[in-house]
Amino acid sequence: MLDHEQVLIRRGPRSGLPMILAVHSTALGPAAGGLRLWNYPDWRDGLADALRLSAAMTLKFAVAGLDSGGGKTVVALPQGARPDPARRRDLLYDVADMIDSLGGVYAAGPDVGTGPADMAVIGEVTAHVFCRPESLGGSGDSSPHTARGTVAALRAVTRRLYGDGDLKGRRMAVIGLGHVGEHLCRLLAAEGADLTVTDIDPAKTRIAAELGAAWRSPEEIISAEVDVLVPAALGGVLTTGVVRDLRCRAVVGPANNQLDTDEAGELLRERGVIWVPDYVVSAGGVINAITTELYDFDAGQALARVNAIERTVADLLEAAEALGVTPARAAQETARRRIRAAMASRG
Template identity: 60%
Template sequence: MVRGPRSGLPVIVAVHSTTLGQAVGGLRMWHYPDWRDAQADALRLARGMTYKTAAAGVPKGGGKTVVALPSTVAASRRRDALLDAGDVIESFGGRYATGPDVGTSEADMDVIASRTRHVFCRPLPSGGSGDSSPATAAGVVAALRALGPLAGRRFAVVGLGRVGGAVASTLAASGATLVVSDVDPARRGLADSLGAAWVSPEEALTAEVDVVVPAALGGVLTAEVVPRLRCGAIAGPANNQLQDESVADLLHARGIVWVPDYVVSMGGVINAMAVEIDGVSAAEAARRVDGIGTTVGDLLEVADRDGVTPARAAMDRARTRLENGLVHSGRD
């Protein structure tokens, strides 16, 4: 933790693990009541990244950067804080790299890049990987293929943003039947072009389909919603889909397969790190993203064999990898 010499703001970098590879985690700029709250957030989020990357089969560790902002901050002081953060990240000598998070953007990564090369998700004109949504969508489709063939099956896509819209388009092109929703009525044009049934978000979530694909807000899977679900599986990119961890057990009791969102949604991060940090070709980056399907298949196999939820299988897998230091090439 450093008080930035330019900004005078607390800059906190937490590296939780480099067991499987370089630690990665976004830079969060947020308002905290006290610097200790920012420190606690950095530690919690860094630990979370360790288990997320390990469970998702990504040969990286977990880290996080947090800059504690005052209630109001001038644009010049914010830029100075980004430069300060870049210096702190550089001091780790490559053991940690950062990307966008809450309160930061691709453009901010360009500012940080003036102080360190250990940064990803920069804009395309700057030589970065640019928009992460196509790779995120590709990873989601790979996960859905692990659940079974796409053609002839029914999917409910909840949210038609950049990722959800791309997933829905791929599903339709693959011969799937779609039920879709979005809070923005303008998205209905996409639904019509795909021949999809347009319903409300609540109706989509509880539609009678093979797979529900949450692709909007988190917290949609609650104890109250689970009894009303009429699907066989749930797999989507929306973050933090479960209201709390107990919901995974409720889904399991009903025989509904829930694939952890932090595995399904890793495509964009995998692509950015592969291209910008590891320097691999676009083809190799795409292969790594497609490996999400193999990861999901492995998790489902272990969960079925051991009679546990996929969420438990993912956490056990992450812990085993960390305990054994299993570094691999990205192909599971």
Template identity: 65%
Template sequence: MSILDHEQVLIRTGPRSRLPVIVAVHSSTLGQAVGGCRLWHYADWRDGLADALRLSAGMTAKCAVAGLANGGGKTVVAVPPGVELDAALRRAVLDDVADTIASLDGGYATGPDVGTTPQDMAVIGERTPHVFCKPAEHGGSGDSSPATALGTLAALRAVSRRLHGTRALAGVRLSLVGLGSVGMRLARLLAEEGADLLVSDIDPAKRAASEELGATWVSPEEALTADADILVPAALGGILTGDVVPRLRCSAIAGPANNQLATEAVAGLLHRRGIVWVPDYVVSAGGVINALTLELHHETPAAARERVEAIEHTVADLLDTAEHRQMTPAQAAKDLVRLRLDAPSATASTEREPARLKP
């Protein structure tokens, strides 16, 4: 039997919605656990539990590498197949989530995720203060997508420096897979930088945006294996498989999509092919860094932006460490997470500089 690597897991049938409400707290070693609230259809509620366990562990890693004084958690509401979330049921779900979070006495705070919005966080905030990314008019930081895109841009600067010796992205050929809320914002930032941009999305209606950006439109399949300096996954996870790796024609991969690797072994396959892969939880941390800096640690917008842009230095350090130690960036990131969790009082939190590995 595998060992549960979480501090606590709370599973309730919501008294109003009658739906499974799952809160997984992976770690509070560095501080209050945080993680999004996912409202999604699952074939079986246990699939939702597996998601909560996996994603909460990922949040611990994301916060640790980002130098935040927070641990990882996750809320998942497992909606059965065929159940439609009308306004009344949605409200019932959010009230059930709020009461479940309140029962943890501040040990965990939630924000938006797949299936939920900043406005939903305002509803949850009516019953518990342990929520972030509420709309600005409700005292929150609102949509996290702009900060996530800005943090991804910072990561891409570090990758460009590794590949070309300069952080400038002008003329760098990037293949962006996915034009959702983060991907579209990132595409605009990259276009402003003068990048040679390929873009793709499963929605053909997004093609018009490529013309506005001066980008080349390709299919998602073409974008994945395009001849490019950097592949930028910004859509669904699991796209980097053992079968795909031999067909890749990029020098590096860095994007905000979560869970890009189909299995952990793919990181080694990429490394052996000489393709630099920056872990997604490092690249995509801008949104949570911005929200927590503003809402939970009560710092200024300028301080929040500085911390988001510091992702560039985090990625540069990881790449330097990986090269020096002859390991993958994924392993270097894991080592940094372990360093912070093993010595939280010495490494964390309100420091201006998070802990770093020594090359």
């Protein structure tokens, strides 16, 4: 059964590439979500990604208290292929035409494989775009705000574990030093956290050295004895096998789709390891972009909404404990309540 309002599948007339635009829900307001440019064994794998990620965006906005729905655009590159720089504009124009055809039902921002400069090109065709460069009036790179929201979530979990939200001396193991991961590590280092880090790119050891962080291989860091494991790379890291090997008290990170299966989430709860849904932890970037560009918030109001992730996480953990369910289940119920109320108000 399709749980989405609209799914558009097109072959780009200029680029020739498969494009999928999934609108999961507009119950709370127009949909928004990133444009992902990624390699897939088959374009149908890109479709599955778009469906899953757009549904997660609905949860992200609903739990964050924003009046937006979930959407996602995926351009499916063949396995091993890289986008031709000379044809990138054609690809982006194809995406922009598809977005514009919906007349404002959905707005796009950056995701894996795209950035603010790409949003500027899309903005040449349609107004339904966010995270353009600041020089063009957009909110720019969302990574610093995603990192700041992750710190807010970590404060809530640290308070839950130790009675206060002070991150000084807390042992944090960060997986992934990409745009968000690097920003996050710099914020945590400034807070005095005890950092252990990893990345698949060995050149990132320079960041570890600069921050005074310990470096571990991706295989070693999973079972590191730390307070919090912080996934900040691609998803699927929490398999049942990995969960059995964890030696941390919580897993809190901005990487998307961390749970390999629902069984892994239940196993985390059984082992007493706190896990906060990634779509809650990672919401800071899109909260800042949506509130400043689509809601006309000023910088101070947007920052307050990002920092409010701390309260959101605290409430979810309390609800999960009271109901005897995982934080993921508690977050889903929070989102469903908001969506049901919005639909009921429409009559």
